[in-house]
Amino acid sequence: MxxxxxxxxxxxxxxxxxxxxxxxxxCVDDFGPLEVAYDYDRLRSAVSRTxxxxxxxxxxxxxxxxxxxxxxxxxxxxxxxxxIRADRLAEALGVExxxxxxxxxxxxxxxxxxxVVSVALSKACEFGMRTVGCASTGNLANSVAAxxxxxxxxxxxxxxxxxxxxxxxxTAVYGAKVIKLTGTYDxxxxxxxxxxxxYGWGFVNVNLRxxxxxxxxxxxxxxxxxxxxxxxxxxxxxxxxxALIGKIHKAFTELHATxxxxxxxxxxxxxxxxxGCNPISDCVKSGRERHKPVRRPNTIxxxxxxxxxxxxxxxxxxxxxxxxxxxxxxxxxIVEAMLLLARTEGVFAETAGGTTLAVAKKLIDSGRIxxxxxxxxxxxxxxxxxxxxxxxxxxQPATIPPTLAAFEELAGLKTPAPKTDEPKTPEPALA
Amino acid sequence: MAIKIEIPGPLREQAxxxxxxxxxxxxxxxxxxxxVKQYPALGxxxxxxxxxxxxxxVFFRGPGFETDEDIRYHDDLDTPLQDGMTVLVIPAxxxx
Numbered sequence: 325m326x327x328x329x330x331x332x333x334x335x336x337x338x339x340x341x342x343x344x345x346x347x348x349x350x351c352v353d354d355f356g357p358l359e360v361a362y363d364y365d366r367l368r369s370a371v372s373r374t375x376x377x378x379x380x381x382x383x384x385x386x387x388x389x390x391x392x393x394x395x396x397x398x399x400x401x402x403x404x405x406x407x408i409r410a411d412r413l414a415e416a417l418g419v420e421x422x423x424x425x426x427x428x429x430x431x432x433x434x435x436x437x438x439x440v441v442s443v444a445l446s447k448a449c450e451f452g453m454r455t456v457g458c459a460s461t462g463n464l465a466n467s468v469a470a471x472x473x474x475x476x477x478x479x480x481x482x483x484x485x486x487x488x489x490x491x492x493x494x495t496a497v498y499g500a501k502v503i504k505l506t507g508t509y510d511x512x513x514x515x516x517x518x519x520x521x522x523y524g525w526g527f528v529n530v531n532l533r534x535x536x537x538x539x540x541x542x543x544x545x546x547x548x549x550x551x552x553x554x555x556x557x558x559x560x561x562x563x564x565x566x567a568l569i570g571k572i573h574k575a576f577t578e579l580h581a582t583x584x585x586x587x588x589x590x591x592x593x594x595x596x597x598x599x600g601c602n603p604i605s606d607c608v609k610s611g612r613e614r615h616k617p618v619r620r621p622n623t624i625x626x627x628x629x630x631x632x633x634x635x636x637x638x639x640x641x642x643x644x645x646x647x648x649x650x651x652x653x654x655x656x657x658i659v660e661a662m663l664l665l666a667r668t669e670g671v672f673a674e675t676a677g678g679t680t681l682a683v684a685k686k687l688i689d690s691g692r693i694x695x696x697x698x699x700x701x702x703x704x705x706x707x708x709x710x711x712x713x714x715x716x717x718x719x720q721p722a723t724i725p726p727t728l729a730a731f732e733e734l735a736g737l738k739t740p741a742p743k744t745d746e747p748k749t750p751e752p753a754l755a
Numbered sequence: 756m757a758i759k760i761e762i763p764g765p766l767r768e769q770a771x772x773x774x775x776x777x778x779x780x781x782x783x784x785x786x787x788x789x790x791v792k793q794y795p796a797l798g799x800x801x802x803x804x805x806x807x808x809x810x811x812x813v814f815f816r817g818p819g820f821e822t823d824e825d826i827r828y829h830d831d832l833d834t835p836l837q838d839g840m841t842v843l844v845i846p847a848x849x850x851x
Contacts (some may be wrong), residue, residue: 338809349846349848349849350764350810350846350848352765352800353800354800354803354808354810354847355800355808355809355810355846355847356809356848357810357848358808358848459849476817507822509850510825510850511822511823513849513850514812514814514823514845516849516850517845517846517849518845520849521763521845521846527849529849529850529851530849533848533849534824545815564851565850565851566851567851608825614809617825617827617828619825619828630850630851631814632825632847633850633851634847634848634849634850634851636851639811663794749800
């Protein structure tokens with residue numbers, strides 16, 4: 325069987341030095357991040373729309389553009405989420421055409437993190453690792469725990485102690501060893517780096533990060549294919565570590581580089597953050613080259629609460645280079661947008677989805693995104709995991725006795741009961 | 756003033772194979788300068804144009820601090836050190 329691994333190594337994004345594929349995430353010369361490199365010449369003759377379209381509707385239909393040596397051994401059903409034409413939301417926002425890429429229904433743990441974890445853990449198995457882990461703001465924890473359980477790997481998950489209950493429960497249920505650290509995500513991340521350097525365990529977003537991050541590209545591949553093998557003019561994406569926005573754009577450039585899409589990429593990329601943790605959007609808005617870290621993030625949007633994003637520099641650079649923009653939303657705006665999305669499109673997104681929509685609305689209202697051009701919103705996680713954020717904003721259900729009369733009175737279907745000395749009017753017949 | 760600097764795996768070759776090096780310095784910058792004086796090959800790895808490289812984070816720990824402290828939330832390279840404190844050099848490209 326022909327070699328289906330088209331990755332050639334790991335390349336430093338700063339100096340270009342090429343490393344062999346191994347569990348390493350930074351260049352030893354300048355500490356720059358490593359990224360998977362591919363042989364695009366070979367890929368061009370090896371992939372085609374016909375080949376891809378014949379495969380099952382999941383992320384592995386693009387397997388030649390992912391860095392595995394063999395078949396995926398973890399997460400074979402991940403991806404293949406719907407791109408929804410959001411006409412009712414478009415009308416509410418006053419734009420002509422809007423799409424929602426809905427990774428809130430990704431399998432198995434309802435977030436885009438399922439994509440990155442399936443690649444990282446398949447790679448960890450190729451490297452012969454038996455213990456894996458991650459630093460997480462929640463969604464990654466859920467996905468690593470679930471997919472590692474399915475692969476029989478021992479798992480250590482480190483999270484900030486103030487994480488939402490549902491995200492902790494949705495990790496521990498899979499038997500992962502969940503450890504809460506009394507600090508910020510950045511402090512959790514630093515400890516994971518120290519553990520990975522000392523013990524060599526497979527931390528998906530530390531020493532397996534180059535492979536892990538590639539999984540995010542499949543969200544971009546799917547968007548282009550679902551649009552009929554073309555690129556949207558505007559994509560709005562949430563930013564935590566800042567990797568996803570870059571990988572969606574990388575996906576588009578790879579589709580063009582491999583001849584799967586003829587037209588060059590002109591998509592403008594827009595980044596969304598919470599006002600209580602906005603290092604990248606602040607970097608873009610202020611014109612700074614490098615982001616200023618946020619020491620104590622303070623937002624209901626915990627999944628985006630990374631104060632010192634590893635890809636902050638690259639995300640801000642990409643946004644500027646593509647002609648996009650970035651902005652941030654307050655907690656109130658996030659909740660309002662979660663409700664708007666739920667009530668116009670029937671999509672219950674987590675706080676990060678609220679952030680993305682709230683920022684998209686700002687960018688549209690300010691004229692940064694034109695109302696007459698097609699927009700894709702990336703919804704990356706499920707609202708069932710962040711219910712506390714909207715609890716107070718939802719009207720509580722009425723409680724009534726179990727009688728038809730009580731229902732009719734509540735629903736305004738019946739006038740108050742007549743006084744006993746007045747003649748009764750007959751009840752209307754049921755239709 | 757004796758300060759320990761923990762050397763991460765990827766820098767040990769340039770640090771004579773040591774996992775930690777004892778230096779002197781009243782600030783983080785002075786301590787790192789003494790490290791580079793002892794092991795000049797570390798200079799270009801740690802610094803670019805006189806600044807700590809973009810993808811390296813520097814932390815310190817010592818009495819009065821509960822956790823490893825990022826120097827960017829203090830006075831960067833001017834962050835003062837006391838005798839017995841430890842400085843850590845940690846790659847920044849992780850997480851998300």
